[in-house]
Amino acid sequence: MPAVETRNLEKHFGDVKAVDGVGLLSSEEEFLVLLGPSGCGKTTLLRMIAGLEKPSAGDVFIGEKLVTHLPPRARGIAMVFQSYALYPHMTVFKNIAFPLKAMGMPKEEMKKKVEWSANMLGILHLLQRKPRELSGGERQRVALARALVREPNVFLLDEPLSNLDAKLRATAREELYRFQKDVAITTIYVTHDQVEAMGMGDRIAVMNAGRVCQLGKPEEVYSDPADTFVASFLGSPPMNLVEFEDRIAGFRPESFLPQQMHEGGGELLSLTFHVSRVENLGADRLVYGKLGERFNLSPVIANLPTSFTNYKIETSQTYDFAVPRNNIKFFNSQTGLREEPIPL
Numbered sequence: 001m002p003a004v005e006t007r008n009l010e011k012h013f014g015d016v017k018a019v020d021g022v023g024l025l026s027s028e029e030e031f032l033v034l035l036g037p038s039g040c041g042k043t044t045l046l047r048m049i050a051g052l053e054k055p056s057a058g059d060v061f062i063g064e065k066l067v068t069h070l071p072p073r074a075r076g077i078a079m080v081f082q083s084y085a086l087y088p089h090m091t092v093f094k095n096i097a098f099p100l101k102a103m104g105m106p107k108e109e110m111k112k113k114v115e116w117s118a119n120m121l122g123i124l125h126l127l128q129r130k131p132r133e134l135s136g137g138e139r140q141r142v143a144l145a146r147a148l149v150r151e152p153n154v155f156l157l158d159e160p161l162s163n164l165d166a167k168l169r170a171t172a173r174e175e176l177y178r179f180q181k182d183v184a185i186t187t188i189y190v191t192h193d194q195v196e197a198m199g200m201g202d203r204i205a206v207m208n209a210g211r212v213c214q215l216g217k218p219e220e221v222y223s224d225p226a227d228t229f230v231a232s233f234l235g236s237p238p239m240n241l242v243e244f245e246d247r248i249a250g251f252r253p254e255s256f257l258p259q260q261m262h263e264g265g266g267e268l269l270s271l272t273f274h275v276s277r278v279e280n281l282g283a284d285r286l287v288y289g290k291l292g293e294r295f296n297l298s299p300v301i302a303n304l305p306t307s308f309t310n311y312k313i314e315t316s317q318t319y320d321f322a323v324p325r326n327n328i329k330f331f332n333s334q335t336g337l338r339e340e341p342i343p344l
Contacts, residue, residue: 002063002076002153003028004049004186009058011044011210018044020210021058029184031177033201035191037233041210042190043158049188050079050156062154078147079156082163084139086131092118093127096146117145121179136164137172144176148183155180155187161196173199194234198222206230225250225329228336241331242291242298247339248331249295253286253303255327258311259320261304268322271295273302275317280306287313 004026011019019041026032034042047053049060051072059068067075086095093114100110118124121141131139140160147155161169161176177200180187191197197204198218205215206229214226225231231239231250239250262268272292279286287302302321304313313319330339 002065002186003030004032004154004188005061006045006049007059007061009045009048009060010056011041011048011053012056017210019048019055022207022210022212024205024212024215026186026188027202029186031180031187031189031200031202033189033191033197033204034207035194035197035201035204035233036207037192040207042192042207045207046079046156046158046188046190049154050077051075052079076153077156078150078152078154079158080143080147080160082159084143084160084163086139086142088131091128091130092123092134092142095131095142096127096149099146099150113149114145117149120148120183121145135168137168140164140172141175144179152185155185157187157189159191162191162193169196176200194236198234206233208233224338226338228331231329231331237286237301237303239329240298240300242300243296243333244294246333248333248336250329250331251323251327253301256300256302256321256323257304259322261308261311262322262324266324266326269325269328270320270322273300273319273321275313275315275319277315278313282306285313 006022006024009019009022010017022045034045036042044053048055051067051070055068059066061067062075062077087098096114096117097110100113115124118127121144123138123141123145126134126138131142134142143160161172164172173196189200201218203215203217204221206213206221208229214221214230221230222234225234225239228241228248231241235252237253239252240256241248241250259268259270273289275287275289277288283306285304285306287304290297290299328341330341331337332339
């Protein structure tokens with residue numbers, strides 16, 4: 001399936017730049033995630049790729065074809081929205097068949113295509129029901145089947161799981177990922193949920209203030225953030241960012257452990273940790289506190305597996321913690337951008 005490319009794409013709403021010079025290139029058959037907080041421009045970018053918003057500047061290519069000025073129906077895309085936008089008075093069959101009917105497809109061919117797409121998504125038995133008779137997960141699969149039936153070159157998905165409860169969202173996430181790999185259609189997926197992004201994306205484009213801060217594989221974006229925004233947005237809890245001379249030093253909470261818990265021969269940075277609060281969250285213990293004066297009493301969080309039952313942590317106490325030196329990242333205190341390591 002063809003790749004999607006944006007070149008210096010911009011969208012202005014008055015004086016506000018919702019999308020500010022974004023250049024992206026997806027790979028063929030890739031699951032590319034646009035991740036960022038509300039208002040970062042990810043949905044506006046997706047809508048420009050779809051042809052639902054006209055760019056203020058820049059171009060969109062699907063394959064090697066310039067589609068900037070083409071209407072959505074001529075771009076070979078299918079889009080699934082957060083609301084699913086199903087017709088409540090129509091059966092599932094008629095909802096899925098709607099785009100084919102609009103194209104004037106013969107009834108027998110239309111029936112075969114609807115049954116094919118419904119079977120792909122495991123909803124063949126629901127074709128005579130109406131949306132009100134379906135669960136949230138079933139409605140989501142109907143919306144995907146309606147998109148699939150057109151056999152698009154590109155899927156554009158705008159937070160399609162956000163209306164589901166937590167348990168169903170986890171199941172739907174797995175189903176959606178397997179479905180995308182089975183049909184091998186280039187997919188661009190918008191979400192503000194980092195778990196969805198990390199769990200499904202072949203690559204993640206982290207967006208903020210209309211720009212792409214970093215594009216890379218999930219493990220790259222998590223382990224080697226390009227700036228302090230990516231470091232603080234990805235991760236739950238996020239990366240610790242502490243003041244050190246004229247820089248910012250960052251390290252993940254799971255690498256910040258009591259000194260005797262570190263295994264292996266790697267070089268450690270020892271840190272004095274004043275504990276103020278402990279949260280027991282089942283598999284993890286989150287320990288909140290501050291570092292010593294060398295790091296300006298910066299607030300930090302440690303994430304300790306509860307399997308370390310032999311190490312007791314109490315509030316209002318001070319402990320010797322440590323971080324492997326190769327797990328520490330450095331950022332410019334003015335720009336927030338990554339910098340080369342320095343001795344600590």
